[in-house]
Amino acid sequence: MTGMIPASEALAQILNAAQPLTDTEMCPLIQAHGRTLAAPQLSPLDVPPAxxxxxxxYAxxxxxxxxxxxxxxxxxxxQRIPAGHVASALEPGTAARIFTGAEIPVGADTVIMQEQCRTEDNTVYIPADVSPGNNIRPQGQDIRQGAEVATTGQRLTPQTLGxxxxxxxxxxxxxxxxxxxxxxxxxxxVEPGRPLKPGQIYNSNRYLLAGLLDKMGITCIDLGRVEDTPEATLQALSRATLxxxxxxxxxxxxxxxEDHVKHAVEKLGELALWKxxxxxxxxxxxxxxxxxxFFGLPGNPVSAFITFLLFARPYLQTMQGLTPLLPQGSQMPxxxxxxxxSIRQEFVRVKVxxxxxxxTHPNQSSGVLSSTSWSNAMAIVPVDTTISEGDLVQVIRYDQLF
Incomplete structure (x- = not known):
């Protein structure tokens, strides 16, 4: 393959090198969305507690x-029992006016919904054909005391926080x-907001990567643009390690x-994979x-986007203590x-x-960033394969990757 590494082999080597973080901290629950849980969480009580x-x-x-x-x-x-109030034991032969979420009084075992009843003064008329246990949520119906409700390595979702x-x-x-x-x-x-001079373009990759890292719940340390000199490149990379x-x-x-990054990495460390x-x-x-x-992504914005999704994203997920998402997608015509x-596996920007x-986006050039915004998926053309319209190809949606 003229020195090029197959995608599957490269990903395997990259993931094999990933070492999950081990440093932990306590986080207020209200701020814990998207964080990776470091220890299992057991319930200290039944839910509901009664x-x-x-x-x-009426109970x-x-x-x-x-x-x-x-x-x-x-x-x-x-008696009347609003939610959050403690009830007295139910007197035999009587009914308790009760509201959703209120604890069932001792002695009661059935609730009849108010629409099925008729009231007159301090008396309620209840249908005789109701079943025992109706409309009661039993203690521990949702969660039992001691049950594990969240596991180590789980990314905390809004549902789990609740x-x-x-x-x-x-x-x-x-x-x-x-x-x-x-x-x-x-x-x-050039940074957005400044006028362009001849030969200049706006720095889109900076904002693309910052947004992708934010989506993953990662702290971004933005070192900005580095001048195209060996000295500036070495200095920036050395600072980043700190x-x-x-x-x-x-x-x-x-x-x-003018491509100095590769040489700087080799001088300061090691380049394990390239091309x-x-x-x-x-x-x-x-x-x-x-x-x-270190990941050296290509400068073309589409290439930076695709290589981040394919290689950097699962590596970073592993470092976050998560199981990397490697969806197989689905087959589509x-x-x-x-x-x-082709001797290269191709990732075609498509919209499902x-x-x-x-x-299919009409322009698959690696410089057409608009294709990544227009598309919501990528179709995979394997190495050494021809494709005719209507042939089944593997398609992975972007939203399956996060």
Whole structure:
């Protein structure tokens, strides 16, 4: 393959090198969304902690109903039980006015919803044909005391935060946030908001990577643009090792005279992988600067986007203590064709429509960043394969990756 590394082999080597963080900290539950749990969480109580009413209605002892009597039977209302209030034991032959979530009084075993009842003064008329246990949520129905409700290595979702709150937990042990330094190389790069001079372009990769890292719950250390000189490149990479757990650079890893990143990494550390058999993204590099892991993403914005998703993202997920998401996607009829075989695996920007069909962006150039915003998925063309329209191809949606 002319020195290029197959994507699957490269990913295996990259993931094999990933070492999850071990440093932990306590985090207030209200701030824990997206963090990785560092220890299992067990429930100290039953949820709900006592039998409670699932309806607004009336609580009775079912044995007090006379099934051979009138269709509606009168019960004196002996107490009123709003949620959050402690009830008295139910007096025999009476009913308790009860509201949703309120604890069932001792002696009661059935709740009749208010729409099925008729009230008159301090008496409620209850149908005789109700079943025992109706409309009662039993103690521990949701969670039993001692049950594990969240596991080590789990990324905390809003649902899990609510679950932990429901058992009284107000802070959780989590892995500290991963810190990733990003730097952009290229004298042609200008920050948005400034006027462009001839030969210059705006630095889109900086914002692309910062957004992707934020989506992953990672602290971004933004080192900005690095001048295209060996000295500036060495200085920026050395600084990054002091501040970050991982370094991501864009540009400077190809073979041009102004591509200084590759040489700087080799001087300060080691380049373990370079040149992937993929399209776009061939110049991707992986190694270390000192002891700090390093990804050298291509400078073309589409290539930076695709290589981040394919290689940097699962590596960073592993470092976060998570199981990396490596979806297989689904098979779909291709909306494009590739009549010639290639020695590189291609990732085609496509859109999966609401009716389950595929559309292909008309320009697959690695410099057309608009194709990543327009698309919501990538279709995979394997190495040494021809594709005709309608052939089944593997499609991975972007939202399956996070």
């Amino acid at each position: 039998d409670n009413s699932a309806m607004d209605g 009775i002892r079912h044995a007090d109903l006379d099934s051979s009597g009138a269709e509606l039977q009168p019960f004196v209302i002996s 679950l932990l709150a429901s058992i009284g937990i107000d802070q959780v042990p989590v892995l500290r946030r991963l810190k990733v330094a990003i730097l952009s190389t290229g004298d042609e790069l 501040e970050a757990d991982v370094i991501l650079s864009t540009g400077g890893v190809s073979v041009g005279e 992937m058999a993929i399209k776009p993204g061939k110049p991707l590099a992986f190694g270390r600067v000192g002891d700090t892991p 291709a909306s494009f064709k590739r009549p010639r075989k 429509t609401d009716d389950g069909k595929m559309e």
